[in-house]
Amino acid sequence: MLAEIITIGDEILIGQIVDTNSAWMAKELNKIGVRVKQISSVSDDKEHILKALAEAAARAKVIFITGGLGPTKDDITKKTLAEYFGVGMMEDKDALENVARIFAKYNRPLLEVNKxxxxxxxxxxxxxxKNGTAPGMWFNHDGVIYVSMPGVPFEMMYMMEDGVIPKLKNTLTLPSIIHKTLLTVGEGESFLAERIADIEDALPPYIKLAYLPKLGQVRLRLSAFGDDVALMQKGVDEFAGKIIERIGRVFVVAEDIPLEKAILNKMAEKGLTLSVAESCTGGYLSHLFTQHAGSSKVFFGGGIVYSYELKEHILGVKPETLAAFGAVSEQTVKEMVEGALLNFKSDFAISITGIAGPDGGTEDKPVGTVWIAVSGMGKLLVKKYTFGNKRQQNIERSAVTALSMLNTLLTDVAD
Amino acid sequence: MLAEIITIGDEILIGQIVDTNSAWMAKELNKIGVRVKQISSVSDDKEHILKALAEAAARAKVIFITGGLGPTKDDITKKTLAEYFGVGMMEDKDALENVARIFAKYNRPLLEVNKxxxxxxxxxxxxxxKNGTAPGMWFNHDGVIYVSMPGVPFEMMYMMEDGVIPKLKNTLTLPSIIHKTLLTVGEGESFLAERIADIEDALPPYIKLAYLPKLGQVRLRLSAFGDDVALMQKGVDEFAGKIIERIGRVFVVAEDIPLEKAILNKMAEKGLTLSVAESCTGGYLSHLFTQHAGSSKVFFGGGIVYSYELKEHILGVKPETLAAFGAVSEQTVKEMVEGALLNFKSDFAISITGIAGPDGGTEDKPVGTVWIAVSGMGKLLVKKYTFGNKRQQNIERSAVTALSMLNTLLTDVAD
Known part of the structure; x- marks a missing residue:
């Protein structure tokens, strides 16, 4: 079953917001065997929306539309849909009750514009x-289903989960897609491809292999398409097994989960705990862990030690060390990780200190210089990296590299 | 000048990655007066790519294509482009030198597949x-420019900045677009719309107003299109001034910057400093601040105090307080903010403690219960919130609400 997603709104086209809705929707749809053929972002412009609807309807059986449902004048999705279907507008009783309920809940007066x-x-x-005043809308027109939802992510997400997905399952006869993802870290896409070339060549026609590289990690995704789920599952498992055996230690986990979640799972299984001392990553590494439900079983927390004073106060880094070697040094990163283990009393700790940029670089220590230490159970890994000169990338690379180092240390401890 | 963006790759269509490239590209293009008409994400499928290219070429003069340039078998962009243009393939000397340079830099052997x-x-x-082995490609075909780039964000970003944008400026005669964005916090979209309805009605035809709501904030974006830049700028400034005067204290800043960046700017101007004590937001609030260059002028850091022990150790929260009232309580959040001010010695501090979920809720304190305190210069704001039951949203809402409270406190101090 093919679907398309149309997002409506100038804010995506001028780059003011990133479209996170489509990826989330596509993922949920895949789980029920609906494959997204195309995602199109179009402007708040009637003719453009009409054209996009017609193009999508020629390719897919289900069309999801997000955005343009607000109460303000730049939101034209509803009127455009009415024109597309050749119908008029009407007031919906349930939708009106919902609007009134929400305004009552927040003790705000109900304005005409809200009605x-x-x-x-x-x-x-x-x-x-449930979470907003704009109702979702379901249309069945000339054999194609159209679902229009608000662009506000959490309104759309609740609506998909509670209303749209169950209704789709009841309405459609769905074929099957099976994905299996192997997370690898520390080896480039082309090297992996070379190592498993013969396995890839031997894949049956109903299984596809994709390489998804991202900051030091490569995901290998096997996808099977068809009707015989047992055969598809067997094929995917068999080839996943062959690949895992071949690639050895760069393999992390056979799940489509982020690296930090794989680490949290490993550590939770073994009853191990973790804390961090973050300087240049400024909370990003902690956020990676704590975004996951259940992270508190493993992750105690730690210090965001941007200033010298906090490195000293929270971690006990010696002022002499900072004075002699600077904040971005092997000595400081070691004292940071030791301070984290000692003060936060976790089994493992990560420390990161570097120059994220764009300012603060010197000839000796240019922007992108980052020291990372991971330690625990008597083991210590310390390494210096030289990343690039983009702040956000230095932050992300530092965090992912620290995760990769921790994964290595955990694997060594387990062996 | 109209452009389109086509992203190629199944990973977007199955929701494995979020397309952040398009928003970034659209933003950069807007700055030079190139307006993105449509963004389309299509699969690694030859026929589909060919059709998307033809459709885009019928609507726009410049087409940006990202993705599908890796060395592996699922990457078919280059061959498909050759077929689209009706040409063969050739080896490019400069591209080959670049591949060799990169492999030499990392001391890796150059495989045939890399060539x-x-x-x-x-x-x-x-x-x-500069940052990868896949070259960017520029085509000029039947009056339309096509630019193909890798999908890896930082490779694409460098390439756009260093190569593509300068080349576009030299090649095209560009019209002008002016945007002015007003950041507001604490008032809903429809209330703002009602308050400025007459100003909106009086806008000249060359100026458009858009409402961009996002988690407690609404951005009002005025956009002017045309050739007479002076007139456009005057019109936009005049209407922005009228709106700012009308909406009063919900207005934060007349720049398209995030709320935390506006706060950092305000505090930096006044020489004020900030620290945090984060429990349920787990580093996310710190990350919001520290992602911005120059944040270290204002932001000292703080504690990620996920566990009871770290709340006590880093912040000095009393064990009796935690035992009597629990971690998610008015008493604890107050001791946290006081502990941050005392220990981290900043002018202002924020503390957040709550139940992000999905587990950990009780009847008294359901998932989504969050206490936030902001304090500094003798002032204190403490408030309890009840957000929803989605972890990621609770984290984001807590952080944005804390920012909004700090903004209020800073405005009060300044008044």
Missing amino acids: LQAQVPANCEIILN | LQAQVPANCEIILN
Whole structure:
């Protein structure tokens, strides 16, 4: 079953917001065997929206539309849909009640402009929006299903989970897709490809292999398409097994999860705990861990030690060390990791100190110079890296590299 | 000048990665007066790519293509472009030298598969990729420019900045677009719209107003299109001034910058410093600050105090307080913010403690219960919030709400 996603709104086209909705929707749809053929972002412009709808309807059986449902004048999705379907607008009772309920909940007066939120094209079925005033809309027109939802991510997400996905399952006869993802770290895409070339050549036609590189990691995704789920699962498992055996230690986990989640899972299984001392990554590494439910079983927390004073106060880094070698040095990063283990009392700790840029570089220590230490159970890894001159990338690379080092240390401890 | 962006790769369509490239490209293009008409994400499928190229060429004069340039078998962009243009492939000398240079830099052997990276369609001009082996490609075909770049964000970003944008400026005669964005916090989209309805109605036809809501904030974006830059700038400034005067204290700053950056700027101007004590936000708030260059002028750092022990050790929260009232309580959040001010010696501090979920909720304190305190210069704001039951949203809302509270406190201090 093919679907398309159309996101409506100038804010994506001028780059003011990143479209995170589409990836989330595509992932959820894949789980139920709906494959997204194309994602199109178009402007708040009637003719453009009409054209995009017609193009998508020629390619797919289900079309998801997000955005342009707000109460303000630049939001034209509803009227455009009514024109596309050749129907008028009507007030929906349930949608109006929902608007009134939400305004009552927040003790705000219900303005006339808010009541307009309950006006919908006459041929639609309403999908309740628990978290906002714009109703979702379901249309079945000439054999194609159209679902229009708000662009605010959490409104759309609840609506998909509670209303749209169950309704799709009831309405459609869905074929199957099986994905299996192997997370690897520390080896480039082309080297992996060379090492498993013969396995890739031997893949049956119903299985596809994709390489998804991202900052020092490569995900290998095997995807099987068809109707015989047992055969598909067997094929995917068999080839995944062959690849895992071949690539050896660069393999981390056979799940489509982020590296830090794989580490949290490993550590939770073994009852190990972790803390951090972050300087140049400024909380990003902690955020990677703590975004995951259940991270508190493993992750105690740590210090964001941007200033010299906090390195001393929170971690006990010696002022003499900072004075003699500077904050970005092997000596400091070691004292940081030791300070984290000692003060935060975790089994393992990570420390990172570097120059994220764009300022603060010197000839000796240019922007992108980063020291990372990981330590625990009597083992210590310390390494200096020279990344690039983009701040955000230095932050992300430092964090991912630290994760990779911790993964290595954990593997060594387990062996 | 209209452009389109086509991203190629199944990984976006199955939701494995979020397309951050397009937003970044759109933003950079807007700055030079190139307006993105549509963004399309299509699969690694020859027919689909050919169709998307033809559709885009019918609407726009410049087409940017990202992705599908890796050395592995699922990457088919180059061959498909050659077929689209009706040309053969050739080896490019500069591209091959670049591949050799990069492999030499990392001391890795140059495999045959890597040399394939230097094979490009015969009608292209190479754009150097300093950070990777896949060259960028520039085509001029039937009056339309096509630019193909790697999908790896930082490779694409460098290539755009160093090669593509300068070349576009030299090649095209560009019209002008002016945007002015007003950041507001604490008032909903429809209330703002109601308050400025008459100003919006009086906008001249060359100026458009858009509302961009996001987690408690609404950006009001005025966009002017045309050739008379002076007139456009005057019009935009005049209407921005009227809106700012009307909306009063919900207005934060007349720049398209994030709320935390506006706060950093305000504090830097006044020489004020900040630290944090984060529990349920787990580093996310610190990351918001530290992602910005120059944040170290204002931001000292702080504690990620996920565990009871770290709340006590780093911040000096009393064990009796935790035992009597729990970690998620008014008493604890106050001791946390006081502990941050005392121990980290900043002018202002933020503390956050709550239940991000999905586990850990009780009847008294359901998932989504969050206490936030901001304090400094003798002032203190403490407030309890009840957000929803989605972890990531609770983290983001807590951080943004804390920022909003700090903004209020800073405004009060300044008044």
